[in-house]
Amino acid sequence: MKRFLYKPILNAIDAREKRVADELANADTKKAEAEKEKEEFKHKNEEFDQQRSALLNKAKEDAKAERQRFFEEVRKEASDLRAKQQEALKNEEENLSQEIGRRTQQEIFSIARKVLEDLAGTSLEERAVDVFSQRMRTLNDEEKKQLASALGASLGQVLVRTAFDLPQEQRDSIKKTIKETLGIETQPKFETVPDLISGIELTTDGQKVAWSIADYLTSLQKSIDELLKEQPRSKARIEPQTENNKPRSENEPETEQEPEAEANKPESKTESEGETRPETDYNKPKSRKEPEAEANKPESKTESEGETRPETDYNKPKSRKEPEAKQEPDAKQESEVK
Incomplete structure (x- = not known):
């Protein structure tokens, strides 16, 4: 029995248990691998x-x-x-x-x-020489002394520069002016320099006497430069003013006139009692009498239905204003007496 029955059954059971154990072990291994893969994936x-x-x-x-x-x-x-x-x-x-x-x-x-x-x-050149000669003659004593000393140190060497070619007559005039002013005979050397701008310049040993139109042109140039510099500034100033004036012209006049009118009302009341009455009657009662006149319209219809022409608003205010109109001369007389 043991050999043919129990032993095969026990062997089968052992084999099955071993297979189950192996499967469980494989399952645990796969689970561990799955957990490991999960951790790696995470x-x-x-x-x-x-x-x-x-x-x-x-x-x-x-x-x-x-x-x-x-x-x-x-x-x-x-x-x-x-x-x-x-x-x-x-x-x-x-x-x-x-x-x-x-x-x-x-x-x-x-x-x-x-x-x-x-x-x-005369020509412009002739007049320029005359003005230069006049300036030479009007030098003070100290300036003449310094110029004569410089002229002596340079051994009479004088350089005269002009913006234009001088004729011989004008050159002789300048030479004569130097001799009369300084008392020294010289032989000036003349040069033409257009940069002087219609001017004459005398130099000797560092001393200089000059006259030219350049001074006047420099002053004019400065004025023109200032005008050109101020022009963009004036535009920048005008632009914000025109922008600010636009809303004022549209909206502000009404708001500004209202306080003026309100401010004038108490002044007219404080001037004189006789003058305030006609002003208040002229300004305020008109608006107040309109509802009165409208309220009186049905009364005029109910008083006399047979009348074809009921009393109008024009007639009623006249009768009510008559005592006020009578009081106006009294007020004027009171103001005149005052």
Whole structure:
């Protein structure tokens, strides 16, 4: 029995238990592997989240830096453009100023020559030499002494520069003026320098006596420059005024007139009692009598239905105003007596 029955059954049971144990062991192993894979997956997900967050933060920082760089570039370009515009405006202003000065000089010379020729029959050059000679003669003693000392130190060397070519007659006149003023015989050297602008300049050993139209033109140029500089300022001042005046012209007059009218009412009352009565009757009772007249309309109809023409508002206020009209002369007489 044992050999043929129990032993095969026990062997089968043992084999089954072993198989079950092996399956359970395999299941535990697979479970452990699954847990391990789960942990690895979880860890990988965490690393992925961290990497994603890091990438997003980096992308935000890069975008912010790029935005800041772009703004800086735009700001720099705007600043450079503004500087170029200002430089261009400045150059244009300088060119305009120079052109105005040049044309002004031309017009002044043309007018001066024409006026001198028409009035005195002399040229501009002749008159300039006369004015220079007069200035030489009007030097004070100290200036004459210094000029004579410089002339002696230079051994009579004198340089006369003019803006125009002088004829021999004008040169002799200048030489004569130097001799009469300083008492020294000289042989001046004449040079033509257009930059003097219709002027004459005498120099010797560091001393100088000069006269030219450049002084007058410099003063005129300064005035023109100041006018050109003040012109954009005046525009900037006018613009806010015109903008501020627009709303005032539309809205403010009504609000401003109301307090004036209210302020004038008590003044008219305090002037004299005789004068206030006609003013108040003229201003206020009109608005008050209208509802009275409207209220009296049905009364006039109920009093006499047979009358075809009831009493009008025009007749009633007259009868009510008569005592007031009678009182007005009394008020005027009281004011006259006062």
